[in-house]
Amino acid sequence: MTALLAAEIRRMTSRRLFRVVAALTVLAIVIASLIVALRSRSTSGIAGDRRFHLTALAVALEGTSPVLIIAAWLLGASFIGADWHAGTVTTLLTWEPRRLRVMMAKLAGCLTVVFLLVIAVQILLAGGLALAAAVRGTTEGVDVAWMRHTAGIALRVAVLSGVGSAIGFAIASVARNTAAALGVGFGYTVIVENLVRGLRPQWVPWLVGDNAVMFISGQSAGPSFHRTILQAGLLLVAYAVALLIVSAAVFRARDVT
Amino acid sequence: MAVIEIEGLRKQYRQLRGERTVALDGLDLFVPEGGVFGFLGPNGAGKTTTIRCLLGLVRPTRGACRLLGVDTGSDLSRVIRRVGTIVETPALYPRFSGRRNLELLGRLHGIGPKAVGDVLERVGLAERADHLVRTYSSGMRQRLGIGAALLKDPEVLILDEPANGLDPAGIKEVRDLLRRLGDEGRTVFVSSHILTEIQHTADRVAILSRGRSVAAGSVAQVLSAGRAQGVIVRLADLTDGVTALRSAGFEAVISNHDDIRVTMPPADAARVTRALADQGLYLTELRPDEADLETVFLELTNEAGRGGAQ
Numbered sequence: 001m002t003a004l005l006a007a008e009i010r011r012m013t014s015r016r017l018f019r020v021v022a023a024l025t026v027l028a029i030v031i032a033s034l035i036v037a038l039r040s041r042s043t044s045g046i047a048g049d050r051r052f053h054l055t056a057l058a059v060a061l062e063g064t065s066p067v068l069i070i071a072a073w074l075l076g077a078s079f080i081g082a083d084w085h086a087g088t089v090t091t092l093l094t095w096e097p098r099r100l101r102v103m104m105a106k107l108a109g110c111l112t113v114v115f116l117l118v119i120a121v122q123i124l125l126a127g128g129l130a131l132a133a134a135v136r137g138t139t140e141g142v143d144v145a146w147m148r149h150t151a152g153i154a155l156r157v158a159v160l161s162g163v164g165s166a167i168g169f170a171i172a173s174v175a176r177n178t179a180a181a182l183g184v185g186f187g188y189t190v191i192v193e194n195l196v197r198g199l200r201p202q203w204v205p206w207l208v209g210d211n212a213v214m215f216i217s218g219q220s221a222g223p224s225f226h227r228t229i230l231q232a233g234l235l236l237v238a239y240a241v242a243l244l245i246v247s248a249a250v251f252r253a254r255d256v257t
Numbered sequence: 258m259a260v261i262e263i264e265g266l267r268k269q270y271r272q273l274r275g276e277r278t279v280a281l282d283g284l285d286l287f288v289p290e291g292g293v294f295g296f297l298g299p300n301g302a303g304k305t306t307t308i309r310c311l312l313g314l315v316r317p318t319r320g321a322c323r324l325l326g327v328d329t330g331s332d333l334s335r336v337i338r339r340v341g342t343i344v345e346t347p348a349l350y351p352r353f354s355g356r357r358n359l360e361l362l363g364r365l366h367g368i369g370p371k372a373v374g375d376v377l378e379r380v381g382l383a384e385r386a387d388h389l390v391r392t393y394s395s396g397m398r399q400r401l402g403i404g405a406a407l408l409k410d411p412e413v414l415i416l417d418e419p420a421n422g423l424d425p426a427g428i429k430e431v432r433d434l435l436r437r438l439g440d441e442g443r444t445v446f447v448s449s450h451i452l453t454e455i456q457h458t459a460d461r462v463a464i465l466s467r468g469r470s471v472a473a474g475s476v477a478q479v480l481s482a483g484r485a486q487g488v489i490v491r492l493a494d495l496t497d498g499v500t501a502l503r504s505a506g507f508e509a510v511i512s513n514h515d516d517i518r519v520t521m522p523p524a525d526a527a528r529v530t531r532a533l534a535d536q537g538l539y540l541t542e543l544r545p546d547e548a549d550l551e552t553v554f555l556e557l558t559n560e561a562g563r564g565g566a567q
Contacts, residue, residue, distance in 0.1 A: 003365050091348050
């Protein structure tokens, strides 16, 4: 199992999509940090400007979380979808015929890489903002409680990215296709959630989007929404696990042709 | 000992509209240990489905497959280390080099880089081993697939059309390789539609048609199956020749418009020359009527096709 997991991690990190996503994210952070640095020169002395206040990091992490979660969804879906497309699942199963083991290794490899990528991106983002804050802004208000709060957000963004990645992986695994997973994700987010909000508002506490907002920010998305961060997180994990169980059952039962 | 045992294997695929396609219809197959076993059949006969069932990729609707003594539906993982395979076109990661592809697979069974290097050398890919697979020609991909199949140093090789995409020199290399592997005592189960290659490579064959085995045994047995022994005679006047032979008590017919087929053991051919010479007819050619695998294959699969249509 260790060898299988190591092979999957290596494959995941060697994928072009992974490298493009990682490179674009790093590039975006570098550009944002440069803009912050340039802006800080023109407004030097305004220590109270939240743009250069390190305590604004939590807001920055929350703001960038949707991009990271969507990227994680894409990475999870394409990781297994590309395998089906290329037929490499067949090759792998002729080396390791225990299908559940293969799927678990692929999923674990995918989640490990996505989780570490999101943590690394957030550390880079924090580094860029910390530099600007230290040189031109202020670190006022940075204490243990702030650090705990900010680290909690970063960790939750990484966990939610993992959940997004797992859901994308599960759907693409059932459909044996990356595009299907992306289509389902788009359809659910744009159509289903909005229809539910309009026609069945009492179901809103069970929507993925509202629970994701609650999980990351700790703030309710609407008046009818009463749930703790932990509860929201557990519900999202439960959704992902349920989909993964379905996809594992399908993967175990269906012919590989 | 049987390396592969298939009993009453049936596979039915369901289509989207509810229609059912029968790919295998009660296939029985017995592959003994050692040597090259050719698995022949026209397109759609069920060769690849059989191989997929053997490797646990497709679940049979009915019947059983045993590989190296274990049921492939439940215990394949116990013997997979001893089995090398190619299923259709080998699918490997295009953005990895050939070497990295094999290394990743090899690690699953504790096979190190040295063995990978040796296999790449053996299949003639040593020079391109570090190039990305996406830059390989189809023939090179096929060689890499053969390399992946050999990487486990397997007792059994199950190869689905291994010569696909190869040029004539490559096909000959694969044929020689299969023969060598069979001579080493390994069991090589190879499906192919290149019948002349199989005829010169395989020790035993099975011919599949419409999901059933229509002939199986040694190549000699299959070649003679259902065919009366005979000799082919050529001479200037075919009509006079047939008349002379028939009057001498032979069963003779004009075949292919340019020769006569006489049903008889080839060892008695001297009787033919005497019968013709007695009538003042002199033959220009006399040879045993040896069917090739292609002829037998076409005869058997056409008969099965007609039988299936009835």
